Amino acid sequence: MIITRKKLAQKLMDYLLHRTTFNDLVDWAELVMMDAEFEDQHFELIREIISRLGVGDVRSFGMTYEDYEEFLSKLGYRIHFTFAEKEKEMPWKSEHGQHSIINELPRMPNYEINQIANTTAC
Numbered sequence: 001m002i003i004t005r006k007k008l009a010q011k012l013m014d015y016l017l018h019r020t021t022f023n024d025l026v027d028w029a030e031l032v033m034m035d036a037e038f039e040d041q042h043f044e045l046i047r048e049i050i051s052r053l054g055v056g057d058v059r060s061f062g063m064t065y066e067d068y069e070e071f072l073s074k075l076g077y078r079i080h081f082t083f084a085e086k087e088k089e090m091p092w093k094s095e096h097g098q099h100s101i102i103n104e105l106p107r108m109p110n111y112e113i114n115q116i117a118n119t120t121a122c
Helices: 005-016 022-035 040-054 065-074
Strands: 077-082 090-093 099-102 110-115
Touching (some): 005 040, 005 065
Antiparallel strands (some): 090 099
C-alpha cells in the first residue's frame, strides 16, 4: 500500500469529522509506519506526520486541534468552520396526516475542509 499526501489528508479529515476514532487513527498510523510505502514526492512530509500520529496516544505527545490544522496546511488543505444556531425541533404533519419531528437546519456545526490552491510564481 502506498500512502499519498491526499490519502493522509483524508484520514485526518475523517478523524476531525468524527468518521473515525482517535484510537483508529493512531492504530492506522502505527500500522502504515511499519508496513506501507510513502509517496516519493512527499515522502519526508508524510513520514513526519504519520510518525507524529503514531505516538498521539502517548500522554506526553498529546495532539491538539492546532496540530491537525498544521498537518492539513502542510498537506495543502485548510479548515473552514461554519456555525449556526440550531433551530427547535418542530412537529410536522406528513402527507399522510402522521406527525413526525424534523429539524429545520442540518446537524451543526457544518464542517468544510478545502484544498489550498498551489500558487507558485513562474
